[in-house]
Amino acid sequence: MADKERGAAVDIRAVTKTYGTFTALDDVSLRIEPGQFMTFLGPSGSGKTTTLNVIAGFTDLTAGEIQIGERSVGNLPAHKRNVGVVFQHYALFPHMTVAANVAYPLKLRRVPQAERNRRVAETLEMVRLTDFAHRHPAELSGGQQQRVALARAMVFDPPLLLMDEPLGALDKKLREWLQLEIKRIHRELGTTFVYVTHDQEEALALSDRIAVFNKGRIEQVGSGRDLYDRPETLFVGRFIGESTVLRGPHELRGGETALRIGEDWVSHPGQPVGSGRQALLVRPEKISLLRPGAVTEDGLNTLPGLISEAIYLGSGVKYEVTLTDGSRAVARVPLTDEPFALGESVIVVWQKQDARLLPDDGSSEAAQSGEEQ
Amino acid sequence: MSRFQRTLIGLFCAAVALWLVAPTLIIVPISFAEKKSLAFPPDGFSLQWYANLIRNPEWSNSILNSLQIAAIVSVVATVIGTLAAIGIARMKPRGGGVIRAILITPMIVPGVVMAIGIYAVYLDHQLVGSLTGYVAAHSMLAIPFVIIAVGASLSVFDTRLETAAASLGASRITTFFTITLPLIAPGVLSGLLFAFVTSFDEVIVALFINSPSRKTLPVQIFASMTRDSDPTVAAVGTLIFLLTSFIIAAGLWFGTRRRRA
Amino acid sequence: MRDLISIRRNPVLLTVPAVLLLLVALGYPLAQVVLRSFTDPQPGLDNYIWFFSRPVNLTVFWRTFEVSAWVTLLCLILGYPYAWMMTAVGPRMRMLMILCVLVPFWVSGVVRTLAWVILLQDSGVINRVIMALGFEKLRLIRTQTGVIIGMTQVLLPFMIMPLYAVMRGIDLRLVQAAQSLGARPALSFLQIYLPLSLPGILGGAVIVFILGLGFYITPALLGGPRATMLSTLAQQQVLQQLNWGRGGAMGVILLVSTLLLLAVAARFTRRRYQIAGGSK
Numbered sequence: 017m018a019d020k021e022r023g024a025a026v027d028i029r030a031v032t033k034t035y036g037t038f039t040a041l042d043d044v045s046l047r048i049e050p051g052q053f054m055t056f057l058g059p060s061g062s063g064k065t066t067t068l069n070v071i072a073g074f075t076d077l078t079a080g081e082i083q084i085g086e087r088s089v090g091n092l093p094a095h096k097r098n099v100g101v102v103f104q105h106y107a108l109f110p111h112m113t114v115a116a117n118v119a120y121p122l123k124l125r126r127v128p129q130a131e132r133n134r135r136v137a138e139t140l141e142m143v144r145l146t147d148f149a150h151r152h153p154a155e156l157s158g159g160q161q162q163r164v165a166l167a168r169a170m171v172f173d174p175p176l177l178l179m180d181e182p183l184g185a186l187d188k189k190l191r192e193w194l195q196l197e198i199k200r201i202h203r204e205l206g207t208t209f210v211y212v213t214h215d216q217e218e219a220l221a222l223s224d225r226i227a228v229f230n231k232g233r234i235e236q237v238g239s240g241r242d243l244y245d246r247p248e249t250l251f252v253g254r255f256i257g258e259s260t261v262l263r264g265p266h267e268l269r270g271g272e273t274a275l276r277i278g279e280d281w282v283s284h285p286g287q288p289v290g291s292g293r294q295a296l297l298v299r300p301e302k303i304s305l306l307r308p309g310a311v312t313e314d315g316l317n318t319l320p321g322l323i324s325e326a327i328y329l330g331s332g333v334k335y336e337v338t339l340t341d342g343s344r345a346v347a348r349v350p351l352t353d354e355p356f357a358l359g360e361s362v363i364v365v366w367q368k369q370d371a372r373l374l375p376d377d378g379s380s381e382a383a384q385s386g387e388e389q
Numbered sequence: 390m391s392r393f394q395r396t397l398i399g400l401f402c403a404a405v406a407l408w409l410v411a412p413t414l415i416i417v418p419i420s421f422a423e424k425k426s427l428a429f430p431p432d433g434f435s436l437q438w439y440a441n442l443i444r445n446p447e448w449s450n451s452i453l454n455s456l457q458i459a460a461i462v463s464v465v466a467t468v469i470g471t472l473a474a475i476g477i478a479r480m481k482p483r484g485g486g487v488i489r490a491i492l493i494t495p496m497i498v499p500g501v502v503m504a505i506g507i508y509a510v511y512l513d514h515q516l517v518g519s520l521t522g523y524v525a526a527h528s529m530l531a532i533p534f535v536i537i538a539v540g541a542s543l544s545v546f547d548t549r550l551e552t553a554a555a556s557l558g559a560s561r562i563t564t565f566f567t568i569t570l571p572l573i574a575p576g577v578l579s580g581l582l583f584a585f586v587t588s589f590d591e592v593i594v595a596l597f598i599n600s601p602s603r604k605t606l607p608v609q610i611f612a613s614m615t616r617d618s619d620p621t622v623a624a625v626g627t628l629i630f631l632l633t634s635f636i637i638a639a640g641l642w643f644g645t646r647r648r649r650a
Numbered sequence: 651m652r653d654l655i656s657i658r659r660n661p662v663l664l665t666v667p668a669v670l671l672l673l674v675a676l677g678y679p680l681a682q683v684v685l686r687s688f689t690d691p692q693p694g695l696d697n698y699i700w701f702f703s704r705p706v707n708l709t710v711f712w713r714t715f716e717v718s719a720w721v722t723l724l725c726l727i728l729g730y731p732y733a734w735m736m737t738a739v740g741p742r743m744r745m746l747m748i749l750c751v752l753v754p755f756w757v758s759g760v761v762r763t764l765a766w767v768i769l770l771q772d773s774g775v776i777n778r779v780i781m782a783l784g785f786e787k788l789r790l791i792r793t794q795t796g797v798i799i800g801m802t803q804v805l806l807p808f809m810i811m812p813l814y815a816v817m818r819g820i821d822l823r824l825v826q827a828a829q830s831l832g833a834r835p836a837l838s839f840l841q842i843y844l845p846l847s848l849p850g851i852l853g854g855a856v857i858v859f860i861l862g863l864g865f866y867i868t869p870a871l872l873g874g875p876r877a878t879m880l881s882t883l884a885q886q887q888v889l890q891q892l893n894w895g896r897g898g899a900m901g902v903i904l905l906v907s908t909l910l911l912l913a914v915a916a917r918f919t920r921r922r923y924q925i926a927g928g929s930k
Contacts, residue, residue: 074552094555095564107553111571120567121557168557178556395738402735405728406750409806412765413757415775419768427768429775469667476664488665495676499864499908501881502901505888506679509686529675532668561658590758593866593881597889610760614767614871623768626761633756637749 023051023208024085024175026071031080033066040066042232044080048210048225050175053202055211057219057255058229064212067229068178071210073097084176100169100207102179106161108153114164115140115149121172139171142201159190166198170205179211183218195221216256220244228252230379244299247372251379253297260303260345260364262296262319263376273373278340282317284373295376302370303347305335305356306363317371319364321345323356337364413630420623427618438624448621451609455589458520458605462527462588467581469528470535475569477536478543489540493533500593503530508597518600526598527588534587535580542576582636680905683898690895697899707883711903714880717798717869718862724802725809725858726851733813733850737820751807759804763871766800767791770872792874800868805861809854816850849919856915860908880904 026048033041041063048054056064069075071082073094082089089097109117115136122132140146143163153161162182169177182198183191199222202209213219219226220240228235228243228251236243236252247253254261262282264275272283275296288294312318325336329348335356337345345364356362415429423433442448473492477485495503507526508517516522546569554564570577592607599608610622687697701707736747754762769775770790777787790796820843828838866881873879880900887897 072556074555093560094552095558095560097556098558099556101553101556103549103553105549107547107549109550109553109568109572120554120559124558124563172558398731398735402732402747405732405806406747408728408803409750409754412769412803413754413762415765415768416761427771428773429768469671473665473668476661479661479664484662488662488669492665492668492672495672497860497908497912498676498680499881499901499904501864501866501884502683502905503676503679505884505894505897505901506681506683507675508888509682509894510679525671525675529671532671536668586756590760592760596885607758607760610758610764611867611871614760614764622761622764626758626764629761630757634753637752637756 022173022175022206025050025083026054026176026208026210027081027083028067028071029081029083031067031070031082032078033070033075034078039232041070044232044234046227046234046237048208051206051208053199053209053211053222053224055213055219055223055226056229057213057216057226059214059255062229063232064214064227064229065180066232068180068210068212071176072099072101072178098172098174100172100174100177102162102165102169102177102182104181104184106153106165108161108164108168110153113150113152114145114156117153117164118167118171121168125172135171139167142170142204143167143197158186159194162186162194163197166201170201170207174207176208176210177205179209181212181214184213191218198222220256226256228255230255247297247374249379250295250297250374250377253372253374254379258300258346258348260298260300260343260347262298262339262343262345263293264341266294272368277319277343280319280340282319283368284371285369286373289373290375293376295374296371297374298345298366298371300334300346300348303345303349303364303366305337305347305349306365308361308363310363312363312365315368316365317368319345321362321364323358323360323362326356326358335362337362339364413626416623416626416630419620420627422620422623425617425619427620427623431620438620439628441621442624442628445621447604447609448625451604451606452625454603455606458523458527459585459588461520461524462531463581463585465524466528466531466535466584466587467577470532470580470584471539471573471577473532474536474539474543477540478546489536492536495530496533504594504597507594511598517598518603520603522598523588523595523603523605526594527591528584530591530594531584531587534583535577538580538583539573539576542573546572579640582640586633683901683905685898686894687898687902688895690893690898697895698903700896701899701903707900710878710880710883713794713877714863714904715907717794717801717877717879718859718865720798721801721805721862722809722855722859724798725806726855728802729806729809729813729854730847730851733810733817736810736814737817751810754803754807759867762804763800763868766796766803766868766872770796770799791872792876794873794877797869797873797877797879800872801862801865804868805858808857808861812853812857813847813850816853817847820846852915852919856912860911863908863911864904 026046028044028046028048031041031044032039044063044067046067056067058064066075070077071084073089073092073096077090080090084097084099109120112120118136118139119132122135127135136149137146140149143166145160145163145167148156148160148164153164156164165182166179169179179198183194186194195218198209198211211219211222223240225237225239226243227237230251236248238246240256243252243256247256250261253259262275262277264277266273266275266288268274268288269283272285273288273294274281274283275294282296284296306312306318308320319339321337321339323335324338324344327334327336332348332350333355335347335349337347339345347364419427419429419431420438421434421436422428422431422438423435424431442452473488477489477492479485480488503526507522511517511519511522516525550568550572551564554568555561559567590607591605592611595605595608596611599605604612606625610625613619613622688694690697701711732747732751736744739747771777772787772789772791774791776790781787790799824846825838825842828842829835833841864881865879866885869877869879870882870885873882881904884897884900884904887893887900891897
């Protein structure tokens with residue numbers, strides 16, 4: 017079924033959008049390949065929705081250029097762009113039935129009645145709402161309404177489908193189920209999808225590629241794996257997945273960069289990144305915990321701390337360790353016969369090359385709002 | 390509150406309701422009076438005053454004039470007023486508020502003051518007794534009602550639906566006729582109704598700008614009442630009462646049906 | 651197409667027809683009234699000096715305010731319990747009560763005044779009832795009392811609707827809270843409910859008073875010479891005496907009184923809302 021021909025490429029070139037003195041988008045460039053599932057991820061106010069609105073034509077550009085397929089759409093009004101949009105609040109027409117809502121874009125395109133009916137039926141089938149064709153939107157649940165919105169946005173076969181936090185208003189269970197549905201529909205349609213969310217789990221679950229937005233700029237574009245394993249900025253590292261972030265004064269020691277954490281030193285192979293302050297980011301599954309006095313080998317970093325929280329995860333345990341400088345380390349370890357107790361002294365250990373040394377951009381706990389809710 | 394107090398207030402309200410409705414109903418029996426008198430209760434029964442409405446050209450012409458003027462006014466005022474209400478809703482709150490306040494002034498300017506000024510202008514421009522004259526004055530008076538009614542509908546209208554329609558391929562004009570207008574239709578309809586009634590009922594300005602060849606119904610009623618005791622006024626009053634009651638009933642019926650749909 | 655784009659950018663364009671009509675059909679005529687009051691028959695303040703130097707005019711001027719004030723007070727006394735009751739009853743009963751307010755609202759003002767002429771005339775229903783009870787016949791038609799009775803009935807809906815609109819939004823739990831804190835019902839009404847309903851009282855009172863000032867039909871038909879109000883006087887000057895200057899001056903005086911009153915009321919309500927906003 018996958019028909020990659022149906023998707024359009026999107027080229028965003030040096031797009032800037034300002035409102036008075038406020039810069040919502042600051043020189044953003046991005047290429048989305050045909051048929052790709054691209055997610056714009058970032059905290060609220062980061063510019064991801066503005067970028068979507070600019071692609072859809074709801075917002076004028078201040079500078080830059082946008083190309084959808086072969087067409088430059090900079091000056092094209094929204095209704096001539098042939099782009100499907102699914103809105104966070106569904107925006108279903110309350111005076112029309114489900115079928116009439118879905119038929120609306122086909123009517124505008126003067127599709128003959130017979131074909132219109134066929135395509136509406138087909139699309140409703142695809143979102144599994146055939147039985148609700150003659151209801152009004154007010155008679156549907158939130159999840160059903162969202163599927164109508166999806167059907168309406170894709171019934172006219174747009175080469176590009178934009179979704180602005182489409183699942184934001186739904187509860188967790190429904191959200192997870194609809195994520196699967198959206199992924200299935202993407203596979204079946206082969207259309208290019210652009211999906212906006214502030215939920216990193218949702219982004220990881222759905223996307224081919226993710227663009228992480230922060231303060232009107234794109235911090236990094238890559239697959240979920242790229243972003244998790246090789247974040248290029250501390251912001252991306254913290255926003256995607258859990259992490260331990262260590263900060264401290266650094267110096268160069270024999271080809272390694274060493275950071276002082278409390279009274280101890282940890283090191284990372286290679287030069288400091290950039291000239292400013294450095295931060296070390298370690299993923300929880302790279303960390304192991306040892307009891308004091310255990311023998312450690314070379315090539316390992318060790319830091320003492322106290323267990324401050326233990327969360328049972330089924331497959332393992334997540335421990336939070338308060339380090340001597342007051343910062344917090346997170347470790348995910350397999351279940352053992354002798355679990356650590358709260359308040360117990362431990363040593364936090366990781367392979368030197370398993371961490372990631374990044375310039376400290378000052379991103380704080382608040383930036384992690386996308387972390388597991 | 391005690392039961393006794395509540396009953397007392399209830400009785401009081403019943404009296405107020407009676408006082409609001411009953412005096413108007415008194416014209417119904419009078420319209421069937423046999424003699425040319427406005428005495429209550431009337432003696433006998435006849436339909437001559439209703440017949441008089443049709444037979445007497447003074448009455449029939451004024452009814453036709455009023456219907457014609459009110460029909461044109463309701464369309465003109467609804468179109469202009471709806472456009473203005475949409476403009477106000479799209480403007481920034483500050484500017485929109487100013488324009489709205491300006492357009493609503495006809496509601497607070499005393500009728501006689503307007504009437505004197507309009508009469509002065511119409512005399513200078515040969516508009517006294519003209520259809521254009523009536524329509525211009527009555528539309529100006531009716532627009533505030535349209536703006537209020539349509540504005541109320543627009544305030545609950547979700548403009549994101551227009552964005553959605555644009556994304557589906559609808560031009561601004563198509564969006565207006567297929568999305569916006571159907572959704573604010575109740576406000577537009579009640580604006581239309583208000584405009585019709587405003588014109589059909591208007592008497593002060595009409596008293597000044599009427600001419601013997603073109604009088605409106607309220608002017609004819611007013612003239613008849615100041616001249617003699619002709620029960621024809623009761624007949625026409627009864628008809629107006631029945632008509633408006635019918636319109637309200639229809640409106641309520643449609644209103645409840647819409648909600649259930 | 652270019653026009654449409656400009657409408658999108660400047661929605662104010664949509665209000666142009668309405669504003670133009672208003673300027674032509676209201677602005678220009680009002681300017682004429684003001685102009686003539688100062689220039690007809692000759693430039694100067696003669697018309698205003700004439701108005702304020704004739705005791706008859708001052709009597710009418712004063713009476714206009716007096717009648718409006720009485721009507722406002724009566725509307726408030728009759729309308730307040732009625733509006734309250736509308737918030738306290740079930741939906742069906744409320745519908746009926748709204749209908750009772752709206753039906754007369756929708757029946758031509760001239761026709762309603764006609765009904766009052768019939769009721770209040772010397773041989774009318776009210777007088778017959780009074781005489782049947784053994785009292786002396788009352789003069790109601792062509793008196794100030796008659797005008798007040800008629801106007802109160804015609805204007806009552808304008809008091810009830812704003813009162814109801816405000817009362818519907820009052821959180822009755824506040825009153826219950828006050829009572830649970832030990833306030834007697836009368837006290838909780840005076841200290842909680844009445845102040846909360848004040849915007850409705852003010853709104854209704856301003857509307858009724860202003861409409862009352864400019865009332866023409868009811869005073870003209872029910873009042874007669876002894877109960878003439880400003881509107882009737884101005885109308886007579888223009889239509890009967892053909893004295894545009896004096897009629898215009900009266901019109902300006904009426905208009906200015908109305909605007910002054912509105913300005914005062916606006917100031918009052920704004921201050922109240924500020925207080926309400928501050929306490930939130």
